[in-house]
Amino acid sequence: MIGLILSFDPKFDYCLDQELTELGLPTRSLQTLWPGVAFLPVADPAVQRLLLHETPVFLRHMFPVQYKAELTQDPVTQCSDFVASVLANLAPQTSVAVQSRVISGLPVETRAVKTAMDDIIRSMGHVPTIKHPSHIVSLVFTDDGVYAGFSTPADNLTDWSGGAVHYSQSGGMLSRAGHKLEEAIEVFRIDLGGLRLALDLGAAPGGFTRHLLSRGFSVTAVDTAEMDDSLRNHPQVVIYRDNAFGLDFRPGAFDIITCDISWDALRTARFLARLAPALVPGGILIMTVKFMGASPLKTIRAASHILGESYTLVKARQLWHNREEATLYLTRKDG
Template identity: 30%
Template sequence: MSEVGQYKNFVRIISEFWNGVFLIEITGSFKELETFFKLSPPIFIRHVCPFQFKVDLAGQKDKQQLFAVLAELTRLLSKEKSFSIQLRGDKSSELRGFLQDYLVGKGFVLQIKNPVQIVSGIVKNEELYLGVSLASENLSSWAGGACHFAVEKEQISRAEFKLLELMDLGILQLPTQGNVLDIGAAPGGWSRILAQKGLQVVAVDPANLDSRLIENENIVHYKEIIQEYLAVEKKSCFEVILNDMKMEAIESAYIMREAADLLTENSGVAVMTLKLPHIKVKQKIGKVKKILASEYRIIGMRNLFHNRQEVTAVLQKY
């Protein structure tokens, strides 16, 4: 949670609900915190939500206090916009059902997937924290930033979820047509998603692609390391470069710098996964940013729910 230190004039940690989930106090409004995050986006904080209410669930007769809070809460919700409930902690499924029925009964529009408003809650030690915000204010529209995508039978690798998460967060927008260089492509999950979107993929990896991709007309595989490929290819012909290579982050950043010349002049977007050490993470990220700075502006950098000991950066060529 050392990243909170970056916002220390604004944020104070009060307690930890459970591993990695903190109750914080902010000196300004939730809107101001959102603006703060927009100006200086966090890398390791995946989700944030406001709690305007606290209910003591123990020793309540007739849920009186809860109903009083719900009456207040409905004033913060709009009937014009859909809502969903994201409740975590003890007995949360039981309580979620109750809250859902209550709000639907009052005429609010429930929409589980992609709701506009979120009623967030945490139940811990018989205390319920509740709040309302727009999904767009919470850094992620999934509870706790934990996005769970359905597994498709065509899925090739778990790495596919990283790409889907970047798009879901709105950090990455892929073009509808054009050429993509997929560096470190095997077994081919990212290439599969790109090809499915109608993009023409050059996949570079010394390892084999999944056999289901061999006949794919949108994918050409160069079975070699990227250093060999870059030594030969010099044309600026790619709209997008993706790099999910299993490689030390600084070495990988130098490759991204060299590869920048292959991006088309106007629209060039790149994605890079940085494999991180367990110590001195901040220094490593700082060095990578410095290396990339001559060629790219960093649009976003996040420790995704589907990242392991890594962060993924989205870059825009200058």
Template identity: 35%
Template structure:
């Protein structure tokens, strides 16, 4: 069995939780050097493919990105550095028997707070040029067969080749950036957009969506733009630009709306919740709202978390919230996204039949 080393990226706030869930996936893992907050090395007795498969199957919440470290290149901040990086990338491609025409992309990162002679563009440009001219490989950013990952630390670079799915994210370090648009209402929109990507979700083509805690209306704007009818639930006012056909604003609390919707036997294709509330309260609320979902409907909710202390472990709170949600939904997935701060995002699918049937029977009566 061959040993392997991986570089892990997570939120610095949840580094302890990320390490704990990795140890649960592979109890024999050893933690190595921490290169920066939320960026650390691990070593395994498994080979690269086996460990990557275990992590992918384990569906970690807090690990945003990982890649196998196949080379550690010492750098001296001289013009020779880029040539050395490129040569090592070519050497690794040959070791893996990469053939002319194989599609690849390069993802380069610099550790913040450390002075660097080169930027990420220069690193990527040098490696791409070497792999294409020397081996005839084909750069393809949108559909690569494998990714060349490079993290440039202090006088040292970490390099590795991997399949895109093994990295857990299509973006370097799991850091998904979006361009700010003139019509944007709030940065919370990025959170919803990232959740749709990470969970590989397509919004319904038609239907009615419930947006709980909608104000000022960032999520509602994204949902309206997708052509959906949106009921925004919030006592506070929404951005004036949202008051267009397709939007209904219920100026009240979620619990009040739930009682009203049950009396009217209303169903929704998607229910979203980004309210500022305790994670367990949010889980209880979304468990109740499962009764309003169509059988094929889904829900997205954020779970707001406290900062970790010696006595308070946010991950324990997350596990309790997920346990509660699993009583009402047969499919529950959680991820700590790049655009999440002190929170995690949860996808909820397939409201349990007993929930839907109970709601339907009560409505018929």
């Protein structure tokens, strides 16, 4: 490895910078290639392991770079030897995805790159794949040259190119709202097996609720605003059109709470800390922390501290579907 390509929301680059500095990484050598894409020249694999174990909230995706060169010939030809060499050691019929990004005015067609690399993958007895590959070839083309890497999806934090999670856009606004929850479940690798009862706070118009229903949950949905028509008489949905902060629920009533309330994050965290007994021990809380003009890292840390009384924070990330917010995944502490 000669470095890492890091992807993040350029609006929050200063937050990622702070987090990397706190981890003791040499942020002064970070080279911005494009807004939201940077190269960290580090050869020590311990840095990659550190970022996998203590992933900064504002890091969306990364890949280890093993080959970096100025473009001296046709980009496809230039990458071919690298790709052939990394594929040579794989077991036959391994599924491999090619993720390429052109972040400059270079006359390189990502589609042409992918087609050429897929041909190499096939010719070497492997299977070009888009979804859930076992390995990923990552290529980034800039004015400076090409950065190429070979890794597993787990090494990259997600198996989506640059962390840009694209779900099917059919189904309109409700589906789009639900994608935020879908992404959290996927990126945090949350196991929902055996869970049945969900409380969805700040539920309207109903994207989260609909996604929970699609996963077999019965949902109690709370919002001061109206839920979508399609959910109002749904047999698996109970709706409270009410202020969530005034409600209470019996102990152990839910396996999972999702909270997307657009309100002050610290007040919401205090409410959720009080509400913890409504979850079964070990139950799951997925919460969006809205920044609302406040300092993002400070807000996330203050909310996590408040929630820490009653929950264990498993992961916190500013996901692809998050705007001015981050998503937290917590579990209820026992007792």
